[in-house]
Amino acid sequence: MPLLQDTPETPAPPARRRRWIAAAAAALAAGLLSLPLAPGPARPADPVTGDTALAEQARELLGDHPYTALSVALREDGVWRTAGFGEAGGAPVTPDTPFETGSVHKTLTGMLLAELIEEGEIAAGTTLADAFPDTHFADPDLAATTLEELSGHQSGLPSTDPSRALAGLLPLLSRGDPYAGLTAEDVIAAAAAAEVPESPGYGYSNLGVSLLGEAMARLTGTPYQRLLDERVLGPLGMDATVVATAPAEVPDGAAWPHDANGVRVSPWYSAGYAPSGTSTWSTGTDLTRLLDAVADGSAPGAAATEPRFPAGEGTEVGLGWHRSRIGGEEIVWHNGGTGGTRAFVGYAPATGSAVVVTGTTTEFLDSFGMRLLGADVPAAPGSGQGPVLTAVTALLCLAGGLFLLEVGTRRLSGTRLRPAPHRAGTVSASVSALAVLALAHSWGAWALVPPALWTLGAALTAFGITLAAGRWPRLPLTRGHRALGPAVSGLSIAFSLTLACLALWPR
Incomplete structure (x- = not known):
């Protein structure tokens, strides 16, 4: 065996x-x-509207950049051309489609301050202590901060209220609204409790610009939204630019925000943070009007574009507006972002070129906008x-x-x-x-x-x-x-x- x-x-x-x-x-x-x-990744649906050549140029520059709807406007040789991608509210995207603006709205808040200073209604050196005499600021350096420094992000205030970090986490995880229900009183209370560093320098702050909006309202005795309508938006004919602090106030036909995966997310609603760009909507048509008037100096508060403070290598900031020198080209610009929308506006004073881009995505469109203006910047990756x-x-x-x-x-x-x-x-x-x-x-x-x-x-x-x-x-x-x-x-x-x-x- x-x-x-x-x-x-x-x-x-x-x-x-x-x-x-x-x-x-x-x-x-x-x-x-x-x-x-x-x-x-998000991809826009048909149709494509507007200028065919601009649409092709946009597609080439965007590459695999994810978005569900996009509006582009480009001014060259004094003529605006526009293109739209995808749908909003069941209709093709056009220059009249409302998008969230995000922080692009900070430029309007800065222009409002510049206009009030120019008209002598607010002194250039007005401080927070002057605007809020009944408020005790925990940090005396903050109380001495001027409104111009708030607009130029020189206050040292954090971007948002740090005490609400945990409260805002759940809305972010659920793609909700982290600013929901926040009022001007909440903004004041958060700023009053803050401590700021000595000689803070440039530090981007939504809280600071929101506080600026309420300061101007207190000093003039006029609510921020009405003040903005009367002094800036009305004279510019920007009738489609609105502050929507509740879902019922969102403009008809608006491009609803989506993330980079094409998932629908909530818009942002907040009366308190509206001056910094929450709750704000505009159209390509309105934003082209803004750039035309700012570039030729006819806009109320056009002096807001003049540089006042350093804001990093090659960049200075005025009242809201930024000026960057990129490859020898100077560009005046601002970007914006919410939970599901990105925006970029800018112009090149030397060439007269200007661009407006708004899109439903969570990937920034800055590089795309800069390249449309001819700036030599790297192409943005398909996704961050x-x-x-x-x-x-x-x-x-x-x-x-x-x-x-x-x-x-x-x-x-x-x-x-x-x-x-x-x-x-x-x-x-x-x-x-x-x-x-x-x-x-x-x-x-x-x-x-x-x-x-x-x-x-x-x-x-x-x-x-x-x-x-x-x-x-x-x-x-x-x-x-x-x-x-x-x-x-x-x-x-x-x-x-x-x-x-x-x-x-x-x-």
Whole structure:
């Protein structure tokens, strides 16, 4: 008799074989069904309107830049040409389509200050202590800050109220509005409690410009919005530029904000932060009027473009407006961004060229606008989604399915390192896997990651759920403490469902 001999392979039990076949079938079905749902970067829908040559130039410069709707206006040799991409409010984008302006609105707040100073209604050296005599500022240096320094971002105030960092985190995660409900009183209280560094220099501050708006309102006895309408917007004929502090006030036909993955997000509404650009909407037509009047000096408060303070290498800031020297070309400009819209306005005094760009995306359009003006700046990448978010996206797509696969193949007897599975844990793991898939779909770096990875994750998750569910009759309800086990699983399920709601809740 030989010492060694071949041993016939023991066939898998029929139940186990059926379980694996069912899991494979579920994975195939999930993969096929998920194909039309696969995420991807935002892309504008047809039609394309306006000047054909400008549209082609814009497409070439934008490359893979993600957006759902875009409006472009370019002035060369004194003539404006426009192009629109995608739809807004069920109609093609045109120069009259309203977009959020974000911080572009700071230029109007700065021009309002320049106009009031020029008319002698506010002194150039007016301080916060002068504007708010009944307010105690914790930092006396801040109380001595002038309104011009607020507009030029020289106050040392933080960008927003630091005490609301946690309160604003949930709206950001759910693509909501981090400024919702904030009033002028909230702005004053946040500034009054702030401490600023000595000789702060340039530090971009939404809080500071918002405080400036309320200071001008207090000094003139006129609400900020009415003051802006009467002194700047009205004379310029910018009738389509509005402050919308509630959903009902959003202009008809507006381009609703979307992120770089094409997910609809909430506009921003805040009366308190409106002077810095929350709640503000405008059109390409209105913004071209603004640039024409600012460039020829006829606009109220046109002196706001004159440089007053250094703002970094090659850049100076006036009252709101920035001036940058790029490759020997001087450009007067400002950008803007909200939760799902980006804007850029600028002009080159030497050549007379000017540009207005507004788009529904979370990727800045500054480089695109500068290049339209002829500035020698690097092309913006297709997305600002970096390697960290790319790695997290891949992990979210695959981790849940891989974990379920491990649960579905874990020994029922268990060990100290690999405890035996149970029903509560299997349900918890399944819900968690589906939640992280939803999170990856909504927040993933889909401008960089192939959408097929999400489809693979969906198939792998279906495979793991089916494999684990096939053992359901043989599993106990829970293991360990009879009350603690289900409670932990319940908390895990609740947390996972909350994540899924944050990712998928319609805005």
